[in-house]
Amino acid sequence: MLDPGHQRRGNNEPEPVGPDTRETKAKVSSGTTGVSTKKPEYVLNLEVSLLLRDELQRRGFEVAMTRETHDVDLSNKQRAEMSNEAGAALTVRIHADGDGSASTRGFSVLYPSPSVAATKPIAAESKEAASFMLAGLQAATGQKGRGLSAREDLSGFNWSKVPVVLAEIGFMTNPEEDKRMSEADYQQQLVQGMADGIERFLAGK
Template sequence: MSYDESQPAPRRRFGLNPLTLTVATLVPAAVVGVLVWQGLGGSGDDGGNAAAATASASPTGRSGTLLGDGVPGDAEPGGSGPASPGATDPAKGPLAGKVVVIDPGHNTRNHLHTAEINKQVQIGPTSKECDTTGTATNAGYAEAAFTLDVSHRLRDLLKKEGATVTLTQDDDRPFGPCVDERARIGNRAKADAVVSVHADGSAVGNRGFHVILPGLVKGGGADTTPIVGPSRDLGEHIAGRFAAVTGSAPSNYIGDGTGLDVRKDLGGLNLSTVPKVFVECGNMRDPKDAALLTSADWRQKAARGLAEGISGFLAP
């Protein structure tokens, strides 16, 4: 219950007992006043002041508490708690004013909509299927679940740095979106950077991460000329920080040890008008890489490596 301190405190109301009434009829008015005061134990003003003190001590808003991880919490849902000591105001962070679009690869329900995701869409001079189901570890951990988890972690890190962050999908649609729509989402947002999060499904023994960069593609509504250079810059920043933070080596089967690969057959890159890369964080079909990809601690490192690479590109 909230208290409005601008209103006067209510006076306490007391009833008169029979003894008081009897005395009042037998003694002068002055004596009556004394007896009534004694019978009631004090003046109404004291009670009113006590009520006012109670109202003053009561909160006029919700008070927050610091949770175990230092995040402000509230006694009631929706309340606003105090800022964590030393917390940085995102509006003043190094990425304030920057727009980042994160594209979690595939969709956890794509396998239920094979007809829809197999539909061909234009990706420039050629066409390709709308989307795919993605790969999985031998134990069944789906790439789509991995990409969404890392994307959530990455989003949170970037927002703390002040960036405006949009996801192309947040497990909030039955399938997709199709690869051409994923590109349009980044374009419409006028993103300063777009990162599509993936994991590979290659042979056992093939290990490590690689970053896919757009090649030069023209035709069919595609023209990557303006983004080839900036996208390579973004990819190099991400590759460097991803290796440093996760401890993972660049791919031993793609990119000749550079961790970089150029492709012209991915609609998400071909149709982009803003700097964009794909990141294959590891090989889900290799047991050693799979052990990393299924570790929550490692996924947090992966998200941090991506975030630091993006930040280095946007705020050098």
């Protein structure tokens, strides 16, 4: 299951961050915007996700997507539930990052923290998938990136019953990286790296 992050319009209605907490977050935020390209994050996320879908299908994988258009209203909990219902072998959430500093750059791969009761059953497999994806991205782009990060606060992780990772493919607040993420050659490198990592993970299942 590929989940292109965000959508044309955010939805600030609250929903629980997970099944065993009273904490709430907005159902889905509006995401960031490219400082150079002026492209909204939801557009970039879908561009890359569609390329990744095509590459995975070319390699023989069955791929479902949470969205193929910008005009949806899907909360992060609903996206996780779509993966659960599909019985996905792996959910890959595609996002781009933003930061207060224009110099911050680099991709990273997030996975659910084992310290959250709801995600404990999927944490180890998710981390393994994240490690393979990071290695794939590093090999395909020739960049080190920012590494792996375990997260407790993401609704899309905490409602998931299947292994899940989130790729932050770079910073739209970095002028150079923002432009690069919209270049066809670089998008292909990102897709190649992620697909290699996904294939490696699924080969072991």
